[in-house]
Amino acid sequence: GQNIDQPTEMTATEGAIVQINCTYQTSGFNGLFWYQQHAGEAPTFLSYNVLDGLEEKGRFSSFLSRSKGYSYLLLKELQMKDSASYLCAVRGSNYQLIWGAGTKLIIKP
Amino acid sequence: AAGVIQSPRHLIKEKRETATLKCYPIPRHDTVYWYQQGPGQDPQFLISFYEKMQSDKGSIPDRFSAQQFSDYHSELNMSSLELGDSALYFCASSPRTSGGLGADTQYFGPGTRLTVL
Numbered sequence: 717g718q719n720i721d722q723p724t725e726m727t728a729t730e731g732a733i734v735q736i737n738c739t740y741q742t743s744g745f746n747g748l749f750w751y752q753q754h755a756g757e758a759p760t761f762l763s764y765n766v767l768d769g770l771e772e773k774g775r776f777s778s779f780l781s782r783s784k785g786y787s788y789l790l791l792k793e794l795q796m797k798d799s800a801s802y803l804c805a806v807r808g809s810n811y812q813l814i815w816g817a818g819t820k821l822i823i824k825p
Numbered sequence: 826a827a828g829v830i831q832s833p834r835h836l837i838k839e840k841r842e843t844a845t846l847k848c849y850p851i852p853r854h855d856t857v858y859w860y861q862q863g864p865g866q867d868p869q870f871l872i873s874f875y876e877k878m879q880s881d882k883g884s885i886p887d888r889f890s891a892q893q894f895s896d897y898h899s900e901l902n903m904s905s906l907e908l909g910d911s912a913l914y915f916c917a918s919s920p921r922t923s924g925g926l927g928a929d930t931q932y933f934g935p936g937t938r939l940t941v942l
Contacts, residue, residue, distance in 0.1 A: 749930070758915055758933035759868065803867060812881055813931065815867040 718742045720816035722804050727822045728794055736789045736802050736819045744809020750778050750789045751803040753818065759803055762789070791821075799823045827851055829918050829934030837940045838906050846901040846937045850918030856880070857899040858931055859891060860915040868915060874899055903939075911941045 720740045728734040740748070747766040751759035763771055765780035765787060777790040789802055801818040808814055830849040838844050850857050856875045860868035861884075870883035874893035885891070888906075893899045903910060917931035 751933075756913070756938075758935050761930055761932060764930055807929070810881065811929065812870060812873075812883065815870075817867050 718808065718814050720804055720806060720814055722802075722816045722819045724817070725820045725822065727824060728791075730794055730796060730823055730825050732794050733790065733792050734794060734821065736791075736804075736821065738787045738789070738804035738816055740785050740787070740804070740806045740814075740816075742806050742808045742814055745782060746807040746809070746811060748778075748780055748787050749805045749807070749813065750776075750787075751805065752800050753803055754800045762802075794823050796823050796825070829916055829932055831914075831916050831934040831937050833937060834935065835938050835940075837942065839942050840906060840908065842906050842941075844903045844906060844939060846903070846914055846916075846939075848899045848901070848916030848918075848934060850897050850899070850916075851920075851932055854918035854920050854932075855897060856919045856929070857893055857897070858917040858919070859885075859899070859901050860917065860933075862913045862915060862936075864912075871901070906941045908941050911939060913938050 722738045749764050750762040752762050753759040763778035765778050770779045775792045780787045801820050803818045804816040805813045832847045858873040859871040862868045871885040872891050873881040877893045889903050891901045913936045915936045916934045919929045919931045
């Protein structure tokens with residue numbers, strides 16, 4: 717079967733750094749996406765990885781290892797507004813997105 | 826920058842009624858996706874359209890149908906509504922570019938919150 721695993725919930729402190737991991741097992745791989753979703757709002761695109769390595773975008777970075785079926789999203793200099801769910805999604809062989817259940821990130825002052 | 830537009834934003838219906846949700850993709854995006862998201866759940870893919878043709882089908886119930894029109898907007902038609910259909914319905918659009926990294930990134934609309942009483 718196909719599945720994507722990420723932690724259900726994480727807590728971090730304002731100003732700190734947090735790493736959200738995502739492991740996947742899918743039939744085929746055509747890229748991995750990270751989305752941010754605040755409660756009741758639409759998912760917002762954060763990053764896309766299709767090659768191994770680190771993609772940096774301001775305070776957010778995303779890493780991919782295809783051989784390990786593993787990715788992480790790194791958030792630096794955490795702000796209270798970063799409190800949200802972070803969804804890992806893999807585009808499989810049929811180009812459909814397979815979604816993880818999301819990681820709820822709680823930022824404390 | 827223009828974003829995906831969905832209407833209505835909120836909709837309240839009774840059991841067995843019908844509902845139509847509309848989605849206007851980002852200009853020059855030719856692919857539209859529909860998702861259903863229940864509370865605390867990840868988005869469940871329903872159906873997608875590319876160049877006005879159905880391109881993929883997910884967990885869309887037979888009671889639902891959708892289409893994409895010549896101006897690329899899409900409508901999701903829901904009939905015989907059930908209590909379990911209460912959810913957020915997102916539409917996403919993407920440019921179907923050939924090759925290149927980042928192709929087909931989906932950009933989501935604000936969603937329609939459907940409540941079935």
